């Protein structure tokens with residue numbers, strides 16, 4: 001376990017959509033530079049963890065800390081201000097902006113003015129195809145390229161931690177492999193990753209430890225090593 005600074009910590013979190021009680025005492029911590037996978041079957045509440053941090057699901061009990069900051073009233077901009085960027089499920093590329101404008105939006109809407117390694121030229125080094133298509137509308141890209149854009153946009157905020165919500169969903173295996181390489185490069189730059197993922201091969205390649213959810217809480221956790229695949233699969237098989 002990393003002895004670094006805590007970037008994100010949930011303790012006993014209960015969260016709701018309206019009257020629907022989704023997170024039931026959720027605990028989770030990601031420290032500086034860590035690569036953590038959050039796994040579990042469809043519908044167990046993985047996206048709701050992200051939505052609760054962003055204020056899109058209602059936090060009713062428990063606590064969330066973003067670094068040293070106690071997040072009592074979650075809001076999207078507060079996560080960004082405290083160094084957490086999100087690559088949302090479904091990518092959410094802005095339709096009437098070009099690739100480059102989408103990237104610039106990442107720096108602007110994260111709002112914290114954080115400086116760091118990631119600039120438009122650095123994103124283009126990571127994803128040369130985005131430079132080739134810089135002036136194309138973001139939504140005219142292929143699914144894999146849109147996911148690269150969503151990752152690039154999140155990096156533009158120079159986050160300490162990036163939350164990746166099923167980034168490889170619906171993508172061809174060759175693109176999944178490319179993204180795996182990229183996530184490792186991003187982590188090597190010092191950015192911590194929380195990877196929500198159904199592809200356990202990718203989890204094996206990227207994560208150093210995993211947390212498995214069922215029914216809105218953590219039911220297992222451990223280190224990822226060469227023998228982990230069967231154990232990981234148990235938590236995602238239907």
Ligand SMILES: Nc1ncnc2c1ncn2[C@@H]1O[C@H](COP(=O)(O)OP(=O)(O)OP(=O)(O)O)[C@@H](O)[C@H]1O
Nearest residue numbers: 017018020022040041042043044045046047048049
């Ligand atoms: N806006 C909403 N209103 C009410 N219930 C919702 C809403 N969004 C999700 N849910 C329900 O909350 C539960 C958890 O959903 P969530 O999206 O967090 O699961 P998940 O583990 O991320 O699954 P998936 O892999 O399918 O994205 C599911 O039962 C889902 O139907």
